[in-house]
Amino acid sequence: AQSVTQLDSQVPVFEEAPVELRCNYSSSVSVYLFWYVQYPNQGLQLLLKYLSGSTLVKGINGFEAEFNKSQTSFHLRKPSVHISDTAEYFCAVTPAAGNKLTFGGGTRVLVKP
Amino acid sequence: ETGVTQTPRHLVMGMTNKKSLKCEQHLGHNAMYWYKQSAKKPLELMFVYNFKEQTENNSVPSRFSPECPNSSHLFLHLHTLQPEDSALYLCASSQDGAGGYEQYFGPGTRLTVT
Numbered sequence: 001a002q003s004v005t006q007l008d009s010q011v012p013v014f015e016e017a018p019v020e021l022r023c024n025y026s027s028s029v030s031v032y033l034f035w036y037v038q039y040p041n042q043g044l045q046l047l048l049k050y051l052s053g054s055t056l057v058k059g060i061n062g063f064e065a066e067f068n069k070s071q072t073s074f075h076l077r078k079p080s081v082h083i084s085d086t087a088e089y090f091c092a093v094t095p096a097a098g099n100k101l102t103f104g105g106g107t108r109v110l111v112k113p
Numbered sequence: 114e115t116g117v118t119q120t121p122r123h124l125v126m127g128m129t130n131k132k133s134l135k136c137e138q139h140l141g142h143n144a145m146y147w148y149k150q151s152a153k154k155p156l157e158l159m160f161v162y163n164f165k166e167q168t169e170n171n172s173v174p175s176r177f178s179p180e181c182p183n184s185s186h187l188f189l190h191l192h193t194l195q196p197e198d199s200a201l202y203l204c205a206s207s208q209d210g211a212g213g214y215e216q217y218f219g220p221g222t223r224l225t226v227t
Contacts (some may be wrong), residue, residue: 043205044205099212103156106156
């Protein structure tokens, strides 16, 4: 079984400041890792994913994440946020051999002007 | 219509009612999913269908009954629900059941059980 922990439930940040959202996971098998974003009253949208290869993954809207196998982490970063980045962000894992996504509890990002 | 659509977007039902949630994907995918998103709990996978066959039932109570008549449509039939079943129900689809494929989500149905 897999589990995902997002260490911060809420992150307030000023516009144009950097942000980092932390995600740690545990699993007894190889996993793929994902970050999804959910804007108000919408479904989830994929920001980026790590399957293999380079541990630094670039996604949409200027986000990137770094996979660290030894620390079982997959932290999400953006160097400069916009008001439009206000949303909830979910880290998720799935076994490499299957499609059963396990989500973290989410981190709500509030970008202030 | 593009992507994944869900109807209705909002539903209020009594505990003795029977209702159904509908999901349709226009992406040519072969795997479909139901998730439950409650206010204070992480997103929970409920059911998975691959090529119309149910491959995952995540210990969901029998008052929730899924149906997948073809790869493009997924239903969730609801009966004798409890107030704690109030939540956002999200449908998703992916190319198939392999782990690396992105899941595309619909906007959800906000269910309130009174």
